[in-house]
Amino acid sequence: MNSRHLGKTEIAELLETTREHFREGNYRVAESLLQQLMLSDGKNPEVFHMMATIYYDQGKFNKAIRTFRRALEIDPTFTDASVGLSIILNDLGRYDEGKKVFVEAQEALARKNTSVDSYAQEKLAVKHDELGEMYFQYKRYDEALEQYQRALVLSSRKPELKMKVVETYLRRNSGDDASMAVRELKSLTAEYPHFIPARLKLGLMYYNSRNVVAAIEQWETILLRDPDHPVAQKYLQMAQASGSTLLA
Numbered sequence: 054m055n056s057r058h059l060g061k062t063e064i065a066e067l068l069e070t071t072r073e074h075f076r077e078g079n080y081r082v083a084e085s086l087l088q089q090l091m092l093s094d095g096k097n098p099e100v101f102h103m104m105a106t107i108y109y110d111q112g113k114f115n116k117a118i119r120t121f122r123r124a125l126e127i128d129p130t131f132t133d134a135s136v137g138l139s140i141i142l143n144d145l146g147r148y149d150e151g152k153k154v155f156v157e158a159q160e161a162l163a164r165k166n167t168s169v170d171s172y173a174q175e176k177l178a179v180k181h182d183e184l185g186e187m188y189f190q191y192k193r194y195d196e197a198l199e200q201y202q203r204a205l206v207l208s209s210r211k212p213e214l215k216m217k218v219v220e221t222y223l224r225r226n227s228g229d230d231a232s233m234a235v236r237e238l239k240s241l242t243a244e245y246p247h248f249i250p251a252r253l254k255l256g257l258m259y260y261n262s263r264n265v266v267a268a269i270e271q272w273e274t275i276l277l278r279d280p281d282h283p284v285a286q287k288y289l290q291m292a293q294a295s296g297s298t299l300l301a
Contacts, residue, residue, distance in 0.1 A: 064094045071103065080107045098124040098131040105134070109141055117141055125154075129161035132180045140187055152196065155184055171209075178208035185217065194225035212248045215241045219254065234258065242271075249275055253284060265292055 067090060074083040087104045094100060105120035118141060124134035135158035142151035159177070185200030198221050205214045215237055222234040238255040241248060256271035269292050275285040 064090065068094070068097070068100070071100075075103050075106075080110060083107065096127055098128040098134060100124075101127065102131065102134045102137060106137060109137070114141060114145060125158065129158060132158055132177060134158075136180050136183055139184060143187060143191060148191075148193065148196075155180075174207040175209065178204040178206075178210070178214075181207070182214065182217075185221075189217075189221060189224070192224070194221050197221050198225075212241060212245050212251065216250055216254070219251075231258070231262075247278065249279070249282065249285075253288070256285075256288060260288070260292060268292055 067086060071083055071086040071090060074080075074086065083103065084107050087100055087107070090097070090100045091104070101120050101124035105117045105124065108114075108117035108120055118138065121134050121138035121141070124131055125138065128134075135155050139151040139155045142148070142154065181200045181204035185197045185204065188194070188197035188200060198218060201214055201218050201221065205211060205218070208214060219234045219237050219241075222230040222237070235255065235258055238251050238258065241251040242255060245251065252271045252275050256268040259265070259271065260268035269289060272285045272289040272292070275282050276289065279285070
């Protein structure tokens with residue numbers, strides 16, 4: 054490997070080439086290029102993030118953890134690295150450590166930016182969403198709800214994220230979770246009356262609680278706007294035909 058010191062232009066070109074190989078999954082080539090970049094550009098957190106991701110893919114978990122941490126030492130606000138490190142720690146069952154890493158990254162970002170522009174807010178919301186998905190997959194529904202709620206504060210993707218909140222309530226299914234899910238869906242249909250997934254889900258919840266009239270109302274509202282909507286048609290026909298029969 055050529056270990057000579059690269060100039061800024063050469064580093065930029067090499068980094069772009071490395072990104073292309075990394076995005077395409079050519080990890081063997083990317084790893085070789087990243088090793089060269091770490092010698093010439095040892096202060097770029099993205100370089101260490103990519104290398105850590107490759108180590109993780111290879112099953113070299115300790116190396117991946119150290120390299121993700123190195124990226125965060127360089128830039129504590131580098132959210133890609135904080136999410137990557139959180140994921141691997143959760144995979145290893147170190148849930149509290151995984152959560153702590155992401156919280157620390159968010160706090161560092163808050164200290165760095167007294168005012169965050171909309172692009173940065175949306176990017177951070179995406180990371181909360183990703184972390185929420187990870188907790189959801191591990192059936193850690195309290196943590197998933199927390200992350201989805203954080204994403205909601207920052208993101209413009211309210212309907213999509215609220216549906217994830219609803220699904221998390223339903224999966225957790227403790228205490229007043231079903232009522233909370235209905236409340237979220239009613240709020241969502243009021244704020245976004247044309248958002249069909251919320252009306253479909255709300256109708257199902259009414260139907261399964263034997264409130265067939267309310268269920269039919271939701272599905273008929275969908276069909277007023279979209280007369281050919283196949284799912285709403287199916288549900289409405291089922292409700293009209295079966296009366297009080299519950300959906301599976």
